Amino acid sequence: MELFYSKLDKHIESLDEKFGSKFVIKKAAYNGIILVLKDGCGESSFKLWVHKHFKLVTIGELQVVYGIESNNPVITYEQLYVTIKECHERVEHHGRDKTWKEIKQQYRWIPFDVVVIFLSQCDLCWNRKAFPKPIADKPITSISFLTRIQMDLIDMRSIPDGGFHWILHTKDRFAKFSWAYALKTKEAQPVAEKLLHQFYSFEPPRILQSDNGKIRCKSDKTEKAP
Template sequence: MKYTIKNDMYLDILNVLKSQNVNLPSKLKFWVRNTFRLVQIGLCELIYTTKNNLPLIAHEKIYECHIAGGHSGRDKTSAEICWHTAISYSIFINMCDVCQARRSFPKATSGKPIISIGFLTRLQVDLIDMRSMKHDGFNFIVHAKDHFTKFSWLFALPSKEAHHVTLHLRNIFYTFGTPKILQSDNGKEFVVNIILNLKLNWPDLIITNGRPRHPQSQGLVERANAVVQNMLGKWLETNKSLDWPQGLLQKKTPYEMFFGQLVRNDHDFWLKIHQQPINKTIIDEKDLPESLADNFN
């Protein structure tokens, strides 16, 4: 039994079940009436199979959910489709005595976990090798990640030499301050070279060289690297481009936790701007209607 179909077919089945006149073969109408039933849930009309009592879903709807999940795989696509149902299931299962009696609990991780108490307490730095996709002289990505907020910075590098990494880290430190601990799984010598390069222009700088290959922290930036590579690959495919340095501008980061406010992306404001009869690529503030100009005061 097929449970996903094209949207056009879905609409044809819906019209047949609603007894509307549709120009379809009699055999198809007979099959529809014997295979599906119409279910009214509030104002929504849904099609269910009569055999297994499962809802019918159009391919286009699944694809929309996949896009909404950021091409992030099965689980996030499923979450876009059935998030409310999943929550209901979890509540039901958690209240089931039989399930709870046989529930397995994860084993505690051995060793003392790393706890960061604030932003830039610990900054982890790692390199992603992009030499197989060299573009405009760039061969590596330096990935700096704050352990507390999980905020990431990504920069394209021509090589993995410490002075290239230092250049970008210095800009971060001048803007946000220096971390107490700088850590990298590339080894203590790699971090030492970075710190020494920073001290050339910042003699009084003091940064602790974090332990490399720490079992409680190693996985954080490595998992983040995998996410970066996965999302970057999808960006390249979607945009039909090989310019991966351009794709490093992140779409999503823990912005609110980092800056203490929501991202400045006023959708309603830009929608109103788009609806204005202003035939210009660049819009001057003086050309804005008074109702919109008040947003800046």
């Protein structure tokens, strides 16, 4: 949350003063809006702005500020993080557009830029991008351990570790057993070395399947290709 607000403050500072002062509404300004709408007191240009955008809605004993056009409650600067978080979780982290739509339907005065700042901080969304789904779960028939091994390369170039940029991931389709090897490059030779190492330790599978197609390791007539 601190990181979000420090980024947001920096963003507000970067805006020109006239726009920046109304970009988000802090609690003090919110109370000022209530005073204008309730008692009509306030500085004239502020009053003009308030009457143009806001109205007062009484909910129980509480008076809250609503946007005139959207007819949605105004969110203050202090409530931004929690409110955006709720909306983003309600759409199950499904990206910017869905989050923005959810926010717009329910609230007023949450700028789009602030949503973008929030999303850039979301660990779950970030991890989803950095770690692509390792293996395409195509239904592949398999009759026993080491019949079919599926292999793929996971791209770790965005977060390399000590010169290692790729993970070679192999998985036995029958036993769901996985092996993983760190690789510096995805060239054929280092990949082949790791595979050979695995085959010497266990045994070569009848079929080695990669995303690009099927490589037959041993002749086998008992299993039909999909």
